[in-house]
Amino acid sequence: MYKEQLNLTSNDAPLQLRLQASWVQFHLGISRHGLYSRSSPVVSQLLQDMTRFPTISADYSQDEKALLGACDCTQIVKPSGVHLKLVLRFSDFGKAMFKPMRQQRDEETPADFFYFIDFQRHNAEIAAFHLDRILDFRRVPPTVGRLVNVTKEILEVTKNEILQSVFFVSPASNVCFFAKCPYMCKTEYAVCGNPHLLEGSLSAFLPSLNLAPRLSVPNPWIRSYSLAGKEEWEVNPLYCDTVKQIYPYNSSNRLLNIIDMAIFDFLIGNMDRHHYEMFTKFGDDGFLIHLDNARGFGRHSQDELSILSPLSQCCRIKKKTLLHLQLLAQAEYRLSDVMRESLLEDQLSPVLTEPHLLALDRRLQIILQTVEGCVEAHGEQNVIAADPAQQSAPDSSQANLTS
Secondary structure (H helix, E strand, O other), X not given: OHHHHHHOOXXXXXXXXXXXXXXXXXXXXXXXXXXXXXXXXXXXXXXXXHHHOOEEEEEEOHHHHHHOOOOOHHHOOOOOOOOOOEEEEEOOOOEEEEEEOOOOOOOOOOOOOOOOOOOOOHHHHHHHHHHHHHOOOOOOOOEEEEEEEOHHHXXXXXXXXXXXXXXXXXXXXXXXXXXOOOOOOOHHHOEEOOOOEEEEEEEEOOOOOOOOOEEEEEOOOOOOOOOOOOOHHHHOOOHHHHHOOOOOOOOOOHHHHHHHHHHHHHHHOOOOOOEEEEEHHHOOOOOOEOOOOOOOOOOOOOOOHHHHHHHHHHOOEEHHHHHHHHHHOOHHHOHHHHHHHHHOOOOOOOOOOHHHHHHHHHHHHHHHHHHHHHHHHHOHHXXXXXXXXXXXXXXXXXXXXXX
């Protein structure tokens, strides 16, 4: 039936691409300082558009297509296929990665789960964007929550026959679909609407690789991704000394950016940072893009200190980053309060449970204590690194922070 409907000639006027579209302006606004500027109105407009614009197509991501043999696997960092995600295109031709709700917000990751088998969380993607923006990193693509009608906005607009084939109606009369892949292609792992509406996160796509090539680099503090065994950094406390001798960590801002990423991951509890990406246009000192944050906010009751290894082993941190962390530790700017207020903007609010918000304050104190220990051991001048962009104007960092 849906195939027949797709073949019908539409009486609607052809859709026109507008250069003023928020996603186009978002792409044009990317600079060497971040994915968007601090004062840019484009992000708010993009978030609003992703929540209200109708979808005109739905398809699997490149990861799933790689596993199905439909694309070149060498282009994929890590074909997952384990966690269902779809690419939705909107009426303004913008694209977003859709990750559906798999767990309730108050469900914690079981203690026996490894970090690489845990379910991905749609609300973690949303919260990670807000936290990244609060920290002034601006390295997470704009992400927003949305209630999606899986029948009208996915099934009826997709032309992918494999995706069409995995839809079914459950005994409770809910419309469901599941991942068609070598791992979890069973109806037990399906996601279901209620009966049609399903929560999910929508992350804005970055520019095409043809227009803005990106480099994918293994994280020096990568985990083993096996049921046994450890990486060198897990057993060698002097591991950072080795990293510092390797290009590009020996001559650029890259190591400090890795430490920024570790601080961000520690706050959200994300252990699954096996690679990082950066735009080749901006060279070795370009910012790291904080992609794929869905395994964050899994366990509010545990602080995984190993995530902070880049900071604790290297004992280096950007002055700008430290100033923001210290500000967010003050009572009038408490991180949990700022996050709670920021997340109220999202359609799926409350995005995080209260224990996860309070865990941010606790983890922030651990980061500051780690920095304090480094300063006591090595001296402030050897630990706190001035941002190269601020060296010529030492007062501008505090001015920007205040504004």
